[in-house]
Amino acid sequence: MKKAPSIIFIIMMCLYLPFIESWFGETLWGLNWQSPMLMYQWGDNLRIVKLILVILAIVLLSIKRELIRETLKNAVIRNVFIITGYLVAAVQISLLCLGILFEGFSSSDLNYIHKEETFNSRSIYVYTADSGAMGKAYHYFYLKCSLPLNRYELKQIKKIDWMNEYDFDVQGNNLIVIDKSEEGKLHTLDLTHFTCENQS
DSSP states (O other): OOOOOHHHHHHHHHHHHHHHHHHHOSGGGTOOBSOHHHHHHHHHHHHHHHHHHHHHHHHHHHHTHHHHHHHOOSHHHHHHHHHHHHHHHHHHHHHHHHHHHHHHHOOOOHHHHEEEEEETTEEEEEEEEOOGGGSOOEEEEEEEEEETTTEEEEEEEEEEEOOSSEEEEEETTEEEEEEGGGTTEEEEEEOTTOOOTTOO
C-alpha cells in the first residue's frame, strides 16, 4: 500500500467518526456541557451534521474510486475498505434519517421534557421519557452536580410514573414531588445519600 493520501483519511473520518459518536450513545461522547436540554438540542443538530458527513464519504468513495485503487494496491484490502465503507454508510444513513424524521414529527415541549430547578445550591433535573403507545412514560429525577469547564454530572434519585401536571420542591433533606393531576398527591424522596461532594 502506498502512503495513503488525504482522501483516504477524509473518507474514514467522515464514515467512522459519526459512527463512533453514535455508538457511544451520549451526545459528543458524554460531554455534558451546561445543561441536559442544550445537549439534547445539540444531539438533534448533530444528526444532520453526521448525515452530511456520511453522504460526503459515499460521494468520495464513488468519485475517487481510481485514486483509492492506486493507493490501495492490494485487492483484498481495497475491496474490504470500499464494501465496509458502503455498509457502514448504509446503516448510518438509515438510522440517522429515522432519528431526524422522528424528531421532525415530534411536537413535544422541551420545557416539559427537561425541567431544572435550583434549591439552596441543590440543582434538581427532571427528564420525562415518553416511549409512546408502545410503552409507559416516566419522570426521572436527578441531582445535577457541577463539574469543571461548565460541565455537569447527573445522579439519578428516582424514577416516578408519569404525571400530567406536577411540581417539585426541596424541603430540608427531602425532594417533594406534587402530582397536581391527582389532587396534590405527594412523593417524598430522601436526598440524604445524594450529594455533589468530591466533584473535581
